[in-house]
Amino acid sequence: MVPRQTSHDLRNESRFEVLHALFTLGPSTRQELTRHTGLSPATVATLVNEFLAAGVLRIATVERRTVGRPYERLSIDPDRGRIVGVDVAETYVDATVFDLKLGPLGNSAITLDEHKNDPAYVVDGIVTATQNALATVDADPAELIGVGVSMPGQVQPDSGVSVFAPNWQWHDVRIEELLENRLGISVYVDNPLKAITLAEMWFGVGRVTDTMAVVNLGTGVGAGLAIEGTLIRGATNNAGEWGHTLLQLDGRECRCGRRGCVEAYLGVHGLEMTLAEIDPDHPALQQLLQPGFIDAVAEGLAAGDAAVAELVDRTAHYLAAALGDLVNLLNVSYLTLTGWTTAAIGQWLIPAVHRELPGHVLPGSLPGLVVEASAVPGNPVALGMAAFTLEQYLGKLGVPGPASALRPRRQGVSGSGQDRASTGR
């Protein structure tokens, strides 16, 4: 049967609404929070009192009036605690310490050996990067309220959190448990598409729209989706695999085993294949590592290299077609591009996509369509994981038990993943 929302879920959604409003509006009165969230004044008053009691909110300014009670402007207390957001990829771990306003305080990155990726090795890397990052800011361990870790694979919330990462031969690795045992603090695990989407909802185009696709272009490609304020997770937390939708039936082989996927054309390896079709002897193809290849392409573009210019044209054709599919299916108006391919060659790629896009989008979905590089600062994966961790923490306020023990999923797991954190309305 349909998993129904409990009033506890609804209360959490209201908490996240108020939290999100505080990030969007900055220091706010209760009246402003009420107007922005559409919640009742009584609900906002209750949640604000909870947040004040927990020290998460503080009174930033008081505005006296000639009649009536003074207006109090509330803001998140950045120094109420620290959160670590960790971006784990196949070749690195990047950990960032944030304050409670999600301002970055310090960072530490380590390299992972691609050939040594058993769980114990990866857990060691995450623990080391986290501890190094905390050391850079001289954080008191008691200040730490949680660690959010993005894992490159399928993160399954059912029966605890397990990770399925075919590239690592991981099956059902219970990474949250392993990390909590080592770190002695609550850990929240999710995947990078969900993290970049939450970051975009809070700190990117989420300030002007509640419906968006956040398109990651890197080794892998994918699209995080938010529809009317809800982060789309899907039945098994696996939504967003736009990289494994078709561009070309029975086309290039994809690493997922299917042929013709978007990723086989728009992932970095796909770009390498396209350049090899244009000029098999191009020097950029001598780069052994994907970042080296993308940097060489960017250098070639800056230098007026005709082969890489042709690569950008073909890639823009593929990308406009694949983005057109997202727009036609979901009628989203905002698509933001992120990932290191976007960072390196977006300035050439995005204008070419703008020229191609009208040929791929239905006329009714074209007016007002915005396709642009994401304006989220820093590492959006780490930021999004910190935001999830903050949501989890606030979700425990007012619930019996120590507020810093953030294991709501262990206590109320639903098959649909619906009770996982998500900024909803």
Add this chain to the structure above:
Amino acid sequence: MVPRQTSHDLRNESRFEVLHALFTLGPSTRQELTRHTGLSPATVATLVNEFLAAGVLRIATVERRTVGRPYERLSIDPDRGRIVGVDVAETYVDATVFDLKLGPLGNSAITLDEHKNDPAYVVDGIVTATQNALATVDADPAELIGVGVSMPGQVQPDSGVSVFAPNWQWHDVRIEELLENRLGISVYVDNPLKAITLAEMWFGVGRVTDTMAVVNLGTGVGAGLAIEGTLIRGATNNAGEWGHTLLQLDGRECRCGRRGCVEAYLGVHGLEMTLAEIDPDHPALQQLLQPGFIDAVAEGLAAGDAAVAELVDRTAHYLAAALGDLVNLLNVSYLTLTGWTTAAIGQWLIPAVHRELPGHVLPGSLPGLVVEASAVPGNPVALGMAAFTLEQYLGKLGVPGPASALRPRRQGVSGSGQDRASTGR
């Protein structure tokens, strides 16, 4: 800025939740409605009182107990009024009269001349079919609470309801206004993808899931989407155009002007093209009308015709690939197929799709995936339009003004179409 939900929207969503629960559960106590909807007992009590006062609900049974108040079981009063649901296609108008429980009472269909489709001609056809349908059930005009009309085009809720139908050279035709002037009753206009999705949510797999794709296979193809109980409309009510996502970059020409769209392979004309590739002289291709072609294919399949068997194999390959894209992007577990191609050849097509599908779906999204013909009875477009009309009617209860004047959009239009009727929570 983000259009925020008002408390009026939230109240409407709660109304639709209670209404949907009554359709799902049948006669229910207030306690059962509270448990099923997750709403507070006070909210359910208020809404039930509103519905009782309007005569929409009646007390079906009373169960006396030894202690405390008796349990009242509530059900929708089918005879409180009549609704007409109208399915307008390029070649016909099909009108069905429903009671308030959305049981069909009578039906009337007329043929439209494909070459005469100016608005006045189509409006005449809709009015005639509606009046004929009402005459078949001898309905008192005073009983009619609204007419819901599905139009084959892009239905834009902004600034009144206008229809853009390129095949008819219609631009911004204000069909609701034209029909209300002729029928003297509130008219609600939407498009068929939205209608089949609402019908599926209320009377199909919506009974066991709140997330689904409803795939229409006919002259046109499309996929209505519901995610966690919300019907996906998109920024301009244009979501669901899966028929105009890519199967083959730069492939067959599509009538939308793009090349390689799903519809160019899975619409009836696409099937004709595939059969022509297999056997250009096949007799089924002599059929002048698309229904005749599909019937000839079904007859060939029943008779063991090798060319049409090959047509089904190739079509299943295309369909499995295109459904795989929906699953990979959205991680939906339920896909139901509808439309007249499904009705005619689904028994051969669907098993072939089941065999192909695992090759197109990511392993993490495959467990529990259901692809089947829709079990919604009758014409799902007419049923869905009647359901929308009932939602609109209930949305006006408790609002100042005559309850039967259902023009909420005229009074509170939002650019995102969010305040249109949708079964949401």
